[in-house]
Amino acid sequence: MRRRTLLKHGATATVVGLAGCVGGDEGDQDTTTEATPTETPMQETTEETTETTTEKSLSGTLKVATYSSFIDAPSTAPGGWLKKAFEKRHPDVTVKYQTPDNEVNYFIQRAAQGVDIDTDVYVGLNVDHLIRIDEKLGDKQLFASTGSELSNYGQVKDGLKFDPQNRAVPYDTGYISLVYDESGVDAAPETFQDLLKDQYSGDLIVQNAKTSITGRAFMLWTVNTLGEEQYLDYWKKLKNNGIKILGSWSDAYTAYENGEAPMVVSYSTDQVYANRQDKDLTKHQVGFLNDQGYANPEGMAKFADTDNPELAEEFMDFVLTKRAQTKIAQLNVQFPATDWAPLSDEFRKYAKEPENPVTFTYEELQGNLDGWVDSWARQIAGGR
Amino acid sequence: MTRDGETAGRRERPDLDPSVWLERHALGVLGVATAAVLLVVFYYPVLTVFADAVRVGGAWTLDVVVEVLTDPFYFGALAPIFAGEFGEVGAVAAESPLGLFGFTAYQALLSTIASVLLGLPGAYVLSRYEFPGRRTIRSLTILPFVMPSIMVAIGFVAFFGTNGPLNAALTALGVGQVNLLFTLEAIVVAHAFYNAPLVARVTTAAWESVDARMVETARSLGANPWYAFRDVLAPQLLPAVLTGALLTFVFTFMSFPIVLALGGFQLATVEVWVYSLVQELEYAEAATLAVAETAVSLALTYAYLRYEARESGGRTANPPPRKRLFPDSPSLLAAVERVGVVAYALVVAVVFVGPIASMVVESLTGPSGLTLQYYQFLVQRQVEGASFQTKPGVAVRNSLVFGAATLLVALPMGVTVSVLTTRGGRGSRLADAAAMAPLAVSGVVVGLGMLRGLVFGVELFGARLRVTGPVAIVAAHGVAAYPFVVRNVAPLLGGVDRSVVESARALGATRVRALLDVELPLVASGVAAGAAFAFAISVGEFDSTVILATGSSSYTMPVAVERYIGNRTLGPASAMGTVLLVVTSVSFVIVDRLGGRWEA
Numbered sequence: 001m002r003r004r005t006l007l008k009h010g011a012t013a014t015v016v017g018l019a020g021c022v023g024g025d026e027g028d029q030d031t032t033t034e035a036t037p038t039e040t041p042m043q044e045t046t047e048e049t050t051e052t053t054t055e056k057s058l059s060g061t062l063k064v065a066t067y068s069s070f071i072d073a074p075s076t077a078p079g080g081w082l083k084k085a086f087e088k089r090h091p092d093v094t095v096k097y098q099t100p101d102n103e104v105n106y107f108i109q110r111a112a113q114g115v116d117i118d119t120d121v122y123v124g125l126n127v128d129h130l131i132r133i134d135e136k137l138g139d140k141q142l143f144a145s146t147g148s149e150l151s152n153y154g155q156v157k158d159g160l161k162f163d164p165q166n167r168a169v170p171y172d173t174g175y176i177s178l179v180y181d182e183s184g185v186d187a188a189p190e191t192f193q194d195l196l197k198d199q200y201s202g203d204l205i206v207q208n209a210k211t212s213i214t215g216r217a218f219m220l221w222t223v224n225t226l227g228e229e230q231y232l233d234y235w236k237k238l239k240n241n242g243i244k245i246l247g248s249w250s251d252a253y254t255a256y257e258n259g260e261a262p263m264v265v266s267y268s269t270d271q272v273y274a275n276r277q278d279k280d281l282t283k284h285q286v287g288f289l290n291d292q293g294y295a296n297p298e299g300m301a302k303f304a305d306t307d308n309p310e311l312a313e314e315f316m317d318f319v320l321t322k323r324a325q326t327k328i329a330q331l332n333v334q335f336p337a338t339d340w341a342p343l344s345d346e347f348r349k350y351a352k353e354p355e356n357p358v359t360f361t362y363e364e365l366q367g368n369l370d371g372w373v374d375s376w377a378r379q380i381a382g383g384r
Numbered sequence: 385m386t387r388d389g390e391t392a393g394r395r396e397r398p399d400l401d402p403s404v405w406l407e408r409h410a411l412g413v414l415g416v417a418t419a420a421v422l423l424v425v426f427y428y429p430v431l432t433v434f435a436d437a438v439r440v441g442g443a444w445t446l447d448v449v450v451e452v453l454t455d456p457f458y459f460g461a462l463a464p465i466f467a468g469e470f471g472e473v474g475a476v477a478a479e480s481p482l483g484l485f486g487f488t489a490y491q492a493l494l495s496t497i498a499s500v501l502l503g504l505p506g507a508y509v510l511s512r513y514e515f516p517g518r519r520t521i522r523s524l525t526i527l528p529f530v531m532p533s534i535m536v537a538i539g540f541v542a543f544f545g546t547n548g549p550l551n552a553a554l555t556a557l558g559v560g561q562v563n564l565l566f567t568l569e570a571i572v573v574a575h576a577f578y579n580a581p582l583v584a585r586v587t588t589a590a591w592e593s594v595d596a597r598m599v600e601t602a603r604s605l606g607a608n609p610w611y612a613f614r615d616v617l618a619p620q621l622l623p624a625v626l627t628g629a630l631l632t633f634v635f636t637f638m639s640f641p642i643v644l645a646l647g648g649f650q651l652a653t654v655e656v657w658v659y660s661l662v663q664e665l666e667y668a669e670a671a672t673l674a675v676a677e678t679a680v681s682l683a684l685t686y687a688y689l690r691y692e693a694r695e696s697g698g699r700t701a702n703p704p705p706r707k708r709l710f711p712d713s714p715s716l717l718a719a720v721e722r723v724g725v726v727a728y729a730l731v732v733a734v735v736f737v738g739p740i741a742s743m744v745v746e747s748l749t750g751p752s753g754l755t756l757q758y759y760q761f762l763v764q765r766q767v768e769g770a771s772f773q774t775k776p777g778v779a780v781r782n783s784l785v786f787g788a789a790t791l792l793v794a795l796p797m798g799v800t801v802s803v804l805t806t807r808g809g810r811g812s813r814l815a816d817a818a819a820m821a822p823l824a825v826s827g828v829v830v831g832l833g834m835l836r837g838l839v840f841g842v843e844l845f846g847a848r849l850r851v852t853g854p855v856a857i858v859a860a861h862g863v864a865a866y867p868f869v870v871r872n873v874a875p876l877l878g879g880v881d882r883s884v885v886e887s888a889r890a891l892g893a894t895r896v897r898a899l900l901d902v903e904l905p906l907v908a909s910g911v912a913a914g915a916a917f918a919f920a921i922s923v924g925e926f927d928s929t930v931i932l933a934t935g936s937s938s939y940t941m942p943v944a945v946e947r948y949i950g951n952r953t954l955g956p957a958s959a960m961g962t963v964l965l966v967v968t969s970v971s972f973v974i975v976d977r978l979g980g981r982w983e984a
Contacts, residue, residue: 068947069949069950072774074953080773083772096772098935100934101930101934102835109665109835109840113836115840115841132664208649210663211660245648245650246645250950251645254538255541255565255566258545258547260541274952277953278751278752377649380650381649
């Protein structure tokens with residue numbers, strides 16, 4: 001048994017008291033965030049010092065599993081900052097990262113085989129993972145329900161919460177969109193039907209919905225918008241219009257950057273990268289089909305078997321703080337999942353948000369996801 | 385196992401000196417050790433996954449197997465035959481004649497033909513010509529073999545792309561553009577990039593140990609050069625060419641990342657399906673497909689081994705003298721041949737040098753031109769990186785250590801298996817085919833088996849037994865590499881004149897002594913090629929390394945390349961890829977030189 005403390009929620013509760021009343025709807029987000037950007041650094045330092053003094057009692061090693069680019073991506077990755085900031089706040093705590101190659105599957109497989117899991121928190125869950133977990137593990141619990149225990153949970157935007165059982169707590173989100181080269185297309189396509197026109201023949205690179213997250217999101221977007229009955233027919237036409245379906249986001253983006261096609265499916269934060277790397281922004285225009293973007297929130301969850309539940313919750317709560325939300329968004333180049341993190345000037349200028357974010361809920365995907373993906377894959381593949 | 389060893393023991397006085405005992409029983413001991421390593425890091429893990437095909441939810445069932453076999457999507461026109469519904473064959477054949485398996489075999493066949501066509505001239509030039517840098521080039525032929533598929537994809541897209549240097553050159557010449565990417569042709573060329581060097585290397589080894597006196601005899605008996613080649617030389621080379629072709633087919637049959645990166649999902653192979661089914665944790669279906677893949681590969685291997693056994697016969701290595709690039713006595717034939725060599729060099733430049741150079745250029749090109757920033761990133765990561773981040777120096781060191789250790793494991797394993805299976809009847813052909821199994825099993829399945837069997841461990845007597853970290857990685861690399869040693873050594877060993885070995889034994893040499901002092905020097909070129917492959921396999925291995933290295937800092941260079949991908953820049957990954965290229969090139973030359981000293 002690890003040492004535990006009863007004082008855990010003391011300090012963070014006051015933070016919520018001060019800042020926990022910002023509006024929750026995605027639509028009026030702009031109005032709530034614009035006010036703060038200049039004063040935030042000062043507020044942050046005071047917030048931090050008060051908390052370090054009151055929360056010394058937590059100690060031990062917190063094992064956090066995540067996908068490798070969360071800690072290891074070459075340009076920026078949030079992992080290093082997160083560890084440092086959390087350890088500063090809790091001097092007796094050490095954060096240890098684990099990045100198993102099979103990501104969540106690693107833990108699902110362990111649980112399925114009855115092998116113990118000594119990891120405390122997983123960072124980087126999406127709704128597909130939850131469906132797989134519930135389908136494959138049945139009654140065995142991999143993650144524990146945590147959401148309502150967290151003092152900052154109220155700040156998470158309702159539209160992004162994707163786990164009816166509150167195990168996965170969203171910490172950021174991306175929107176799947178088109179990225180295109182202005183000089184390569186006469187006018188950007190505005191609807192899904194536009195993509196079938198001759199003028200876009202051979203112009204779009206997407207990813208495989210079976211092996212890539214962005215590819216799957218784009219495919220689900222077509223199901224969402226065109227309907228379960230129509231999407232296969234639509235893909236047949238897309239295929240006839242010369243769409244290129246590559247294995248991974250990286251394959252697709254490489255081909256796009258080499259000028260193999262003027263449009264690629266990617267994230268709507270594309271210009272943030274382009275700007276940071278001094279790239280030509282006309283080659284990194286973001287387009288939303290039907291004024292939509294498919295939201296792909298990422299969540300974190302506490303392992304059911306953790307022997308550090310309080311520390312795990314403290315960590316998750318920390319990820320939801322205003323400061324961490326601001327920082328993670330910047331370093332992971334995704335949008336914050338909470339309503340209280342101010343968007344940086346850089347994001348307000350270069351990160352685009354769709355007018356109508358769409359996504360499937362857990363309930364809508366449950367029992368359908370595998371079938372949709374499989375029918376899609378069988379229609380596309382087979383060398384025909 | 386070594387009957388010979390025992391009779392030799394009886395001939396002399398019984399000796400309790402352990403080193404003498406070891407020398408006498410060395411082959412037996414090595415045989416047992418090889419079997420044990422195979423069992424732990426290959427057969428056990430893989431069979432636990434294969435078992436999933438017939439064990440669903442804790443019950444034995446054939447349902448999934450039957451479902452897969454009778455699914456026209458997978459087996460095309462064969463599906464109704466498997467189902468016993470022969471009336472359906474016509475209808476299915478019209479809809480999807482090949483199925484996923486048929487298409488996969490088709491692209492593998494095309495890739496094999498392309499690899500052989502591209503590899504053979506290389507073998508000819510390397511084994512028949514003498515020119516400055518020949519040995520270095522021969523050492524570097526297997527370089528493509530170690531390149532992570534992600535690097536090959538980057539190089540190919542950059543070089544063959546619409547805006548790439550190839551199309552620029554063609555446009556400048558007024559030939560017009562070629563649109564190669566995202567077609568079946570792109571996959572075939574990329575497969576040839578990987579496998580033509582394999583064909584070339586294996587064939588070069590054979591060509592360097594042909595018996596030229598037989599050709600001279602034929603010529604002196606009046607055969608023209610063509611007949612002498614066809615009837616005397618070709619039969620000596622064919623086993624090696626077929627070895628290369630077989631390995632190429634097996635590899636390309638189970639190819640996967642390169643297919644998705646350069647062809648697209650429309651051209652998906654069976655292995656793509658195995659991968660995504662494993663991702664979805666649909667083990668029964670994945671295992672069934674993987675078993676079917678392995679069955680095809682092993683059947684071909686077995687058929688080939690039967691052939692190889694028939695072909696082997698006694699002869700000694702006695703290669704003809706090498707030609708010079710600039711002939712001593714100019715003739716029309718010599719001129720035509722040299723033009724051919726130049727044309728071939730041009731093709732090599734396009735297919736091999738082009739993509740590799742493009743990748744290096746990528747690592748030196750930033751958004752605003754020439755830059756060293758990505759190499760600075762590597763240095764910075766090495767110096768300042770946090771302990772949980774991937775450091776280039778650690779990756780280089782691990783790759784070299786594992787590569788060297790793999791040599792020490794794979795060479796004895798490979799030679800032992802070669803010796804034990806070279807002389808024997810049909811039973812030993814089966815054993816030989818089984819020994820080739822590591823090549824014939826899907827990499828995805830091996831990875832999954834290692835995760836479940838080795839990383840998670842087995843409950844034994846209340847304790848959980850795990851096999852991970854550097855030792856497991858070297859063992860896994862050894863298992864993946866030793867079949868290459870076998871395929872390079874066994875055919876040559878089969879060709880060694882038995883009387884030489886028997887004389888040595890009659891003079892009192894133990895079986896191992898005879899092997900080390902007599903047989904291996906005769907097949908040195910095969911051993912050297914096998915060693916180079918073993919090292920290359922270790923350096924290039926990704927699937928099991930990344931799984932066995934989980935949670936430790938045992939990652940290797942290809943793993944580092946993979947981890948440096950991301951955030952919209954290929955710079956760091958291609959810089960790491962270039963480091964991998966340089967480090968392995970230097971190592972190859974050294975391995976080859978060391979082998980060469982022994983060879984000479």
